[in-house]
Amino acid sequence: MNIKQKLKDIKGKNLFREFRTITSSCDSIVRFNGKECIMLASNNYFGLNTDPRVIAAGKRALDKYGSGNVASRLIVNLDLHEKLEKDIARYKKCQAALVYSGGFSANIGIISSVVGKGDAILSDELNHASIIDGCRLSKADVVVYKHCDIEDLESKLSKLKNKNILVVTDSVFSMDGDVAPLKEIINLKRKYSFTFMVDDAHATGIVDTNLEGIDIHMGTLSKTLGSQGGYAAGSNELIDFLRNTSRPFMYSTGLSPADTASALEALKIMQEYKTLRTRLINNASYFRKRLKNMGFKVFGDLQIIPLIIGDNKKTMKFQKLLEEDGIFVTGIRFPTVKSARLRISVMATHTRKQLNKALYSFKKNGIKLGLLPHVRK
Numbered sequence: 186m187n188i189k190q191k192l193k194d195i196k197g198k199n200l201f202r203e204f205r206t207i208t209s210s211c212d213s214i215v216r217f218n219g220k221e222c223i224m225l226a227s228n229n230y231f232g233l234n235t236d237p238r239v240i241a242a243g244k245r246a247l248d249k250y251g252s253g254n255v256a257s258r259l260i261v262n263l264d265l266h267e268k269l270e271k272d273i274a275r276y277k278k279c280q281a282a283l284v285y286s287g288g289f290s291a292n293i294g295i296i297s298s299v300v301g302k303g304d305a306i307l308s309d310e311l312n313h314a315s316i317i318d319g320c321r322l323s324k325a326d327v328v329v330y331k332h333c334d335i336e337d338l339e340s341k342l343s344k345l346k347n348k349n350i351l352v353v354t355d356s357v358f359s360m361d362g363d364v365a366p367l368k369e370i371i372n373l374k375r376k377y378s379f380t381f382m383v384d385d386a387h388a389t390g391i392v393d394t395n396l397e398g399i400d401i402h403m404g405t406l407s408k409t410l411g412s413q414g415g416y417a418a419g420s421n422e423l424i425d426f427l428r429n430t431s432r433p434f435m436y437s438t439g440l441s442p443a444d445t446a447s448a449l450e451a452l453k454i455m456q457e458y459k460t461l462r463t464r465l466i467n468n469a470s471y472f473r474k475r476l477k478n479m480g481f482k483v484f485g486d487l488q489i490i491p492l493i494i495g496d497n498k499k500t501m502k503f504q505k506l507l508e509e510d511g512i513f514v515t516g517i518r519f520p521t522v523k524s525a526r527l528r529i530s531v532m533a534t535h536t537r538k539q540l541n542k543a544l545y546s547f548k549k550n551g552i553k554l555g556l557l558p559h560v561r562k
């Protein structure tokens with residue numbers, strides 16, 4: 186199939202993606218299509234992306250260091266990078282950390298360095314695309330276990346003959362909002378030998394994953410911390426090894442000064458203000474409970490609320506109807522997920538008034554689309 190035919194195929198399956206362009210900062214309210222919309226689709230969970238202290242830190246770094254890092258970290262390494270790595274290591278209770286210019290490149294860079302041909306990876310079936318691509322790039326044998334299924338993981342682990350085994354999982358799953366059984370996986374170390382890597386992208390500041398038994402912590406600076414970039418945290422030996430072997434780290438320009446300084450400030454604020462997490466979880470519970478009571482199929486345990494629809498066309502229609510009411514939510518389809526859904530993500534900074542306005546629109550449009558046949562208008 187050539188590109189034209191492939192595009193036709195994508196459109197025929199209602200899987201064509203287009204931009205929805207915002208003309209403001211990505212806060213709890215955004216400007217979209219010439220009007221104010223309530224943002225329920227970002228990963229800016231604590232609203233730190235627009236926190237004045239975070240912005241001021243970025244501006245100071247721009248003034249002092251310029252706009253870009255202009256070379257890889259092995260050539261141009263800033264004191265700011267080192268400070269951020271020290272702070273991340275302290276936050277993750279690890280010996281050391283290494284900052285990459287993206288979370289995606291952190292995952293592919295870590296996995297393809299720590300395992301290779303002849304090794305094996307056990308990977309949760311709903312792991313993020315960057316983990317999947319890291320597994321492919323590594324050339325190790327990849328064995329996929331059923332989502333969060335500890336028995337399936339153990340059964341597959343027991344059959345592996347490879348000496349070097351990596352078990353890798355998201356901690357909070359990005360499209361399903363549930364949490365991996367980290368302690369149970371760690372318990373398997375009593376019987377089997379493996380390296381355990383956890384992707385904390387959606388857990389930062391929300392779920393404590395500083396558990397003994399996790400050997401490689403991967404995280405992003407781009408979600409709760411509102412900046413850009415990713416990191417690995419672990420032993421001094423691991424970080425020395427990655428600095429010397431991880432190609433997306435070695436051969437890509439280092440994180441920009443403004444991103445680095447903003448992430449540093451956001452990390453500080455996130456640890457100081459524990460109420461951010463409480464507000465986020467309260468908002469998420471409020472929203473999820475009400476959607477469930479309306480009769481929607483909603484899942485997840487934390488700030489990510491997947492509302493499962495199944496049909497691609499209906500999912501995108503729902504997105505459009507919500508958009509017309511000033512509610513910004515994104516329809517998620519294959520290949521990101523198997524079953525089409527709206528991925529709702531609440532923020533600590535949403536007010537009850539905003540959440541109630543959104544809930545009203547969900548109900549009204551859910552009825553219109555026949556998703557709530559039992560509910561009266």
Ligand SMILES: Cc1ncc(COP(=O)(O)O)c(C=O)c1O
Nearest residue numbers: 287288289313315359386405407
């Ligand atoms: C679980 C997970 N890991 C890694 C990434 C990649 O992070 P970044 O967007 O910072 O490149 C994402 C991004 O969506 C993610 O959801």
